């Protein structure tokens with residue numbers, strides 16, 4: 001299996017690059033943010049719970065996210081691998097993911113970080129709020145909090161995979177196809193290891 005963690009702050013371009021990776025490598029896409037938004041739209045209890053955290057830019061509790069990812073993988077049948085987008089966002093989630101994958105006789109191929117400056121992120125999030133009607137992108141204080149949470153809770157996930165020799169990074173600003181090409185090179189390098 002090929003299992004890729006696409007990593008980066010909100011607005012780094014994880015969704016855009018995931019879509020291209022899925023096409024190329026025929027993988028299952030798991031975006032925990034998209035799953036929560038789907039639950040919210042359908043008015044499920046999980047959606048309502050998640051909304052309390054999402055609206056403030058806080059993280060949904062680890063166990064809730066981990067159980068949702070487990071369910072998604074279980075219900076997806078035979079798969080060739082997964083692109084994890086927006087997950088894991090804490091070291092606890094990373095540890096749970098690794099244990100889950102060991103149970104399936106597989107593991108993370110690589111975590112690829114999309115590197116984008118903070119000014120560029122804020123610009124992109126403001127544009128996305130307008131285009132996609134995402135309330136969590138609309139308020140400056142919520143954006144600030146999401147970036148602060150990313151730094152304190154999520155950056156350690158990259159360090160966790162770095163210690164395992166699975167970290168890679170590409171510049172996330174510029175031509176989308178060029179970023180994708182660089183991303184694929186990193187994935188292919190790790191597949192050869």
Ligand code: AMP
Pocket residue numbers: 010032033034036053054055057058059060061065085086087088089093136146
């Ligand atoms: P995203 O679309 O990935 O930026 O996620 C939107 C929001 O969903 C986040 O700000 C969190 O409130 C919540 N969320 C998504 N993924 C996770 C995760 N792995 N852990 C905790 N909360 C998450």
